[in-house]
Amino acid sequence: MIANESPPILSRTVALRCFVPADAPKMFAMSREPGVRAWLPDQVYESEAHALDVVRYLIESCRDPGTPSLAHYVLGVCARDLGELIGHVGLSPLDGQVEIGFAVEQGRQREGIASEAVRALAEWALPRFALPRVLAIAATDNVASCKVLEHAGFQLLEETVRSLHGRSGHVRTYERAAARDEASWVERASGPHRA
Numbered sequence: 001m002i003a004n005e006s007p008p009i010l011s012r013t014v015a016l017r018c019f020v021p022a023d024a025p026k027m028f029a030m031s032r033e034p035g036v037r038a039w040l041p042d043q044v045y046e047s048e049a050h051a052l053d054v055v056r057y058l059i060e061s062c063r064d065p066g067t068p069s070l071a072h073y074v075l076g077v078c079a080r081d082l083g084e085l086i087g088h089v090g091l092s093p094l095d096g097q098v099e100i101g102f103a104v105e106q107g108r109q110r111e112g113i114a115s116e117a118v119r120a121l122a123e124w125a126l127p128r129f130a131l132p133r134v135l136a137i138a139a140t141d142n143v144a145s146c147k148v149l150e151h152a153g154f155q156l157l158e159e160t161v162r163s164l165h166g167r168s169g170h171v172r173t174y175e176r177a178a179a180r181d182e183a184s185w186v187e188r189a190s191g192p193h194r195a
Contacts, residue, residue, distance in 0.1 A: 009075070011120040014113055016075040016089060018062035023076055024052035026085045033106045039142050040103060058090075067129055068098045077104060077117045089117040091125055091134070098125075099135045100176075102148070109144070115151035122152065126178040133177045140170040149174045 009016040019027075028051035030036060031044045045051040058074045074090025087104035100122060104114045122134050136154050138145040150156075154174035164171050 009120050009124045010080065011116050013080050014117050014120065015078045015080045015083070016117060016121055016124075017078060019055045019058045019074075019076050021052060021055060021059070023085050024048055024055045027051040027055055027088075030087070030103065030105045035106055035109075036103055039139060039145065040101075043103070068125065068131075069093050069096060069129075073125075075121065077102075077113065079108070079113075086113065087117065089114075089121045091121070091129075094135060094137075097133070097135055098129070098131055099137060100125075101136070102145075112151070114145075114148040118148060118152040118154075122154075122176045123179075126176070131178060133175050136174040136176070137164060137171050138174070139164055139167075140172050146172055146174075152176070 025048055028045050028048045031051065037044055045054065058072070061072050061074065068091035070093055072090060072092050074088055074092075076085050077087035077089055078084060079086055086108045087102065089100065089102040092099050092101060100118060102114050102118050104117070118136075125131060126134060135157075136149045138149060140146070140159060154176045157173045157175050159170060159172050161169065162171055
């Protein structure tokens with residue numbers, strides 16, 4: 001990644017940006033929602049102070065992202081019209097490859113926001129980090145997350161039994177490969193810009 005090229009990443013309705021300390025109360029509140037408790041139990045925070053520690057870690061990771069195959073790179077998802085934090089989307093190491101993960105607050109689900117955020121980050125990250133592909137893993141029973149990934153252009157690779165967020169069960173692995181000649185969805189949505 002070129003040092004002076006950093007988020008925000010803009011699409012039609014969302015902006016992806018690095019976290020700021022003021023995001024901690026919202027991150028804490030979102031971590032207490034039923035969907036996060038059910039599907040992302042390792043992202044439920046004990047207190048606002050715990051959420052602030054996580055936000056500070058994410059801020060540092062954003063300053064020097066290196067490569068997402070070695071360290072986390074997580075951005076806040078904001079409603080582009082209001083600028084308020086409504087979720088997160090990020091890249092994480094997975095067995096020498098890169099996995100994408102996401103969450104959007106309960107009150108803003110089923111609006112296409114998660115799919116748009118996942119698509120925008122994947123399309124930005126593939127060339128920026130010279131990744132051949134980005135993987136995504138979702139519990140098979142988490143139908144909403146599977147639909148998000150499919151709407152974001154990810155293709156189903158396999159369904160297996162494995163551990164995910166500390167629980168063993170049926171999971172689906174998806175892939176988004178680097179496009180060669182396809183114009184970036186982010187650029188089509190918002191016009192050319194510097195990411």
